[in-house]
Amino acid sequence: MYDLTITGGTVVDGTGADRFAADIAVKDGRIVEIRRRDATTDSTDLLANAADHIDATGRVVTPGFVDIHTHYDGQVSWDDLLEPSSMHGVTTVVSGNCGVGFAPVQPGREQWLIELMEGVEDIPGTALAEGITWNWRTFPEYLDAIERRTLAVDFGTQIAHGAVRGYAMGERGARNEEATEDDIAVMARIVQEAVEAGALGFSTSRTEAHRAIDGEPVPGTYAAEAELFGLGRAMAAGGRAVFEVSPQGTAGESPAEACMREMDWMTKLAAEIERPVSFTMIQTGGAPDLWRQQLERAGKALENGIEVYAQFAARPFGMLFGFPGYHAFTHRPTYRALAAEHDCDALLRRLADPAVRAAILAEDDLPPSPVPLFDGLFALIQHSADRIFGIGDPPDYEPTPDQTVAAVAARRGQDPLAAMYDLMLESEGTAMLMLPFFNYAEGNHDAIYDMMTHPAAVSGLSDGGAHCGLICDASYPTFMLTHWARDRHRGPKFSLEYVVKKQTLDTATLFGLSDRGVLSVGKKADINVIDMDALTLDVPRMAYDLPAGGRRLIQGAAGYDATVVSGVVTRRHGADTGARPGSLIRGVR
Incomplete structure (x- = not known):
């Protein structure tokens, strides 16, 4: 008896290979059979021996999407659904980006972390204060708390530089004072312990636009290379993880000088620790071609076996x-x-x-x-x-x-x-x-198109769960399918196979999530069944459904017949089924 079968669909398997007609069988959360279909194929046994069945006739069947740049660090403690990401075919989210998070935390410093997140990511502080249950202190305890939750999607997270600095250095860390050797040693132990416990990476922000609600830059904004490399080495010692950076330079530098200086140390770090370094990348109006220089540098590093990857946004980045x-x-x-x-x-x-x-x-x-x-x-x-x-x-x-x-x-x-x-x-x-x-300096998406073609660029920056009053880019996965694979009329677009790969296999691979991102026998049964003809993005709307009546922009979608996580249907025709098969992801030690 299979737990689930999906028959009649056209499989786009996430590898970038051509689509093919096939039926899929799932057992114990894994894909156990993919039966290619032709005019003579008989799938009667799949229908007769399934506890649940999805008729995918006329539909596209893809892997679940893996969104590597979200900010559900607080929301995960009260929201089982992790919407809006789960509304857009996302079955795995990675949080803890941009150097902000909620662990580790010293008793009495919870409000400081809330105000840091509120300022950087525009998440209502009142919602965070009411919604978060602070039943952890250390980062391993935070992971344990999440693991006790029942979720609709899988959740992985990184340890954030801001929280680490505040925990280890107190007010000196919060105010961006230079770390001593002893400070770095304390922070390094925290980071290594976090990765050993299952953190998927370490994140830091160096952009001065990221500020707490009181206007102070995120802790770590001006960290010296000694601190960055010390924490990078500690991360690598803990296991297989990603060093994530929101880069920028210091006052007085030109954008090109700042970006290339950042590229220098990130490449040097990636080579030394033999772990991926991923940095956020956008096109700016003041230097509209600078991103090309960044990608060229990352591409050369990749050719030399040094893993440096840019995270790009799939559409204009603004408000x-x-x-x-x-x-x-x-x-x-x-x-x-x-x-x-x-x-x-x-x-x-x-x-x-x-x-x-x-x-x-x-x-x-x-x-x-x-x-x-x-x-x-x-x-x-x-x-x-x-x-x-x-x-x-x-x-x-x-x-x-x-x-x-x-x-x-x-x-x-x-x-x-x-x-x-x-x-x-x-x-x-x-x-x-x-x-x-950002990403609209020429008044079109041609720069984004070129970003999407580069081997050193991965899809990111959806900021799911964040920028609640300004942005609702958690809908990127649906936009990628509709705009980039179907509807674009002002320039070239991509094949559906390519677009699916960019947000499944490619994103999963960056974080070492080798059990998902493709549809093949033995892989985790995270699956979308999509009506590509009906797939549409809703108009963004303001909702007041966060704790304490906090507001957030929501953008839904139509056209998802079903979303499956670990072999269990979590959404049918856009509606939550009530199933909660999602769980915490712990990284490779």
Whole structure:
């Protein structure tokens, strides 16, 4: 008796090889048979001897997607589903990125870690404070706590530099004071112990844009090479793990100098410890071709057997905004007064009142707070009408210049801010606009296309669980299938086989997860059954479903007939089945 059979489908197995017709049988969480199908194939026995069955006729069958760049470090302690990632065919997530996490933690320092995560990743601190159950102190205890959870997807995590520094060095570590040899030795023991316990890697952030809610840079931002190499060696001593970096330089350097200096030490470290070093990579407007130099350097390292990989984002990297969240009018007195008096639905109704609209558009802004962080976004938005686009329905992530707010305003004979206000009023005040900061310097996706073709580039940066008020890029897996394998019309696209491989075998391989990422006999039965004709991305919407009523942007999808984790169907036609076969992943010692 099989636990599950999937018949009638077209298999895209994750290796990049051509698709083929086949039926699949699953037993005890593993694929036990893949029967290639032709006109004479008889699968009657698969139907007769299965506890559960999926008819995949006319559907594509793929491995479950492996998302290696998420921030579910806190959410995993209260949310079994780990949405929105699980809504998009993701069956494995890797958390603990960008140098922020919740273990280890000294008693009494929990709120500091919350504020660090809130500032860097825009996760409501009130939600984290209410949702997290702090039943750990050390990193191994954190893993043990997660292992006791029942989840819809598999969860792996890295140990974060910020938490390690705060734990080992106290306030000196939190304020980025230089680590002594003794400090490095203490941190190294913590990191090695974490990897030995099952951490998939170590992460650090060196970008000054990553700051705590009080404006302080993430601990480790200015770490010297002695500290970085000491922790890299400790990670390697613990087992097979990945050293993840959000790179940048120091003040006074040009972008090219900073990036190449970072590439130098990352390559040197990868060669010495013989472990992969993975760094985040985006195209910036100020240096639109710098990413090519980074990839060229990573490619040369890879040719020499040194594993240096760039994590790229599959679409423009920026922010979404509208009245349910950040926008250009948050500091107008009338808006402030109405927002304080009304719930979301009532506020949207009032904003549609012509008199209210006129008052808000006529007012001056109140000053931002002394520690701006997200509080200053209103000013940035107000001066970016020539770079802001309506997201549309269905969402369009490769818009043309005639779709900017400034262009719409010119056609309507309006002031750009008035046009922006009216665009946000659409869909009963829930419409979202998009301001791409990165990966859109030429106004198209050609740079991303080139990133996707490079052997040293892996799909990442979805930030699932993070940037709750600004981004909902946990939908990358669906976007990869729809945009890059089916719908793109402004340039070349890829085969479905290639796109599936980029987010299954390639991402799993980086973290040494050799039991998944492909559909073959003996592999873990993490599987998606997808109606490619019906596959669509929903319009992003603001939800208020985090603990303490915290908000987050959610983007769902249609077209996933089923998602399977360890041989158990966790979602059917987009709905949660209630099954929780997911578990903690511990890395290779």
